[in-house]
Amino acid sequence: MTSTVTSTDVRSPERSARRLPSTWGLGLHQGALELRQFFRLREQVVFTFAFPIVFLFLFASIFRDDVEGAGITASQLYVAAMIAAGIMSTSFQSLGISIAIERDEKVLRRLRGTPMPPAAYFLGKIWLVLVTGLLETVALLIVGVTLFDVDLPTSAGKWLTFGWIFVLGLTGCALLGIAISSVPRSGRSATSVVVLPFLVLQFISGVYIAIDTIPGWMLNFSAFFPLKWMCQGFRGVFLPESARILEPAGSWEYGRIALVLGAWCVGGLVLCLLTFRWKNRRDG
Numbered sequence: 520m521t522s523t524v525t526s527t528d529v530r531s532p533e534r535s536a537r538r539l540p541s542t543w544g545l546g547l548h549q550g551a552l553e554l555r556q557f558f559r560l561r562e563q564v565v566f567t568f569a570f571p572i573v574f575l576f577l578f579a580s581i582f583r584d585d586v587e588g589a590g591i592t593a594s595q596l597y598v599a600a601m602i603a604a605g606i607m608s609t610s611f612q613s614l615g616i617s618i619a620i621e622r623d624e625k626v627l628r629r630l631r632g633t634p635m636p637p638a639a640y641f642l643g644k645i646w647l648v649l650v651t652g653l654l655e656t657v658a659l660l661i662v663g664v665t666l667f668d669v670d671l672p673t674s675a676g677k678w679l680t681f682g683w684i685f686v687l688g689l690t691g692c693a694l695l696g697i698a699i700s701s702v703p704r705s706g707r708s709a710t711s712v713v714v715l716p717f718l719v720l721q722f723i724s725g726v727y728i729a730i731d732t733i734p735g736w737m738l739n740f741s742a743f744f745p746l747k748w749m750c751q752g753f754r755g756v757f758l759p760e761s762a763r764i765l766e767p768a769g770s771w772e773y774g775r776i777a778l779v780l781g782a783w784c785v786g787g788l789v790l791c792l793l794t795f796r797w798k799n800r801r802d803g
Contacts, residue, residue, distance in 0.1 A: 545635055546642025553647040567613070568655055571605040572662055578727060579667050586729075590761035593729070598663035599757045600726040603749035605655040606685065607692045607717065610648040614696030615713035618644070622799055623706030631797045641697070648693050656685070669757055677756050680773065684752040687780035691745045694787025701794045725750045731765050738767065745783045748776045 540548070558564055578601075579594035586593055621627050630640055663669035672678055696713075703709040721727055723737040724747035730738070741747040754762060755771030763770055 542636045542638050543642070545639035547646065549635075549639050549643025550646025550650075553643045554650060557647060557651065567609060567651065568658055571601050571608060571655065572658060574604075574727075575601040575659060575662060576666070579663075586762070586765065588761075589765055590759050592667070594667040595663075595669050595758060596729060596754070596762075596765075597726075598659065598667055598669045599753040600750045602656055602659050602663075602753050602757075603688065603724075603746060604721055604726045605659055606652050606689055606749065607720075607746050609651040609655050610689050610692040611696040611699070612713055612717050613648060613651070614644055614693055615699045616709045618697060618700035619703045619709035619713075620706035622700070622796065623709075625798070627797045644697070645690075645693060648689060652685070652689050663757075670759075672756055680752070681756045684749060684756070684776065684780070687777065687784060688745055688749040688752075691780050691783030691787050694784065694791055695745070698787060698790035698794050701796050705799070720744055720746045723747075729765070730767070742779075745780055748779045752776045 575597055579597040582593040582597070584593055585591070586596065618627070627640075631637070660669070660671070664671060672681065699713055699716075700709070703712040720741060723733060724741040724744070725733065726746070730750075733741075738747070751766060751771060752773065754766075755773065766772070
């Protein structure tokens with residue numbers, strides 16, 4: 520007795536393959552899962568969003584004097600700078616610590632053993648930092664507008680500039696956060712390893728200290744990293760043109776900002792590909 524193979528039988532594997540979720544679809548699902556887990560931890564949510572807002576309120580309330588010749592108050596400078604710091608906090612700091620902890624708890628090792636493509640895991644993380652970064656930025660802008668007289672841009676060009684600085688800055692910082700997550704030897708040491716360089720960068724990139732009072736060699740060092748350029752770009756978006764005199768070059772330097780942030784996106788990706796590990800060194 521011979522068996523016959525129908526055309527339906529031949530096509531069924533192809534149909535099954537077509538029904539498998541795409542990497543993009545899995546990334547969206549992973550992103551939704553990451554967001555649910557994030558918002559379930561109330562302490563983490565409060566700390567993530569409250570930290571830059573509290574620092575903005577403190578610094579901008581203490582330093583409220585007019586900046587000579589710039590047509591702005593010192594508090595308005597802090598609003599633009601804290602938006603940049605908030606983006607780096609929700610991307611670089613958040614991913615650097617959380618991925619290191621997940622690696623230490625063998626979450627990454629278990630995920631690596633599933634059929635889920637590795638790209639879907641990273642897409643989920645990108646969705647997480649995109650949503651939290653946007654929410655953080657909106658919260659800081661609300662505080663800046665209501666308490667410190669920051670004027671929102673009225674032209675489409677300014678908002679377009681804000682958009683590409685936000686996207687490039689968030690992407691570069693997120694990739695840098697993924698890369699630095701491989702440095703800590705354990706999840707316990709991740710906070711110290713990630714927070715210290717971020718804190719130093721905030722002081723030398725114009726977040727807490729006015730850019731025109733930072734020593735030249737410190738400013739030159741900070742120019743190698745994204746935060747300084749995000750601060751400068753957001754000052755150009757939210758401050759009047761008269762404030763350009765505070766910049767070392769006397770201009771916002773949007774071209775250089777795009778070049779540096781774009782380079783960090785490419786360089787960060789290369790660093791991730793070269794350094795990322797799915798398990799701790801001690802696991803072999």
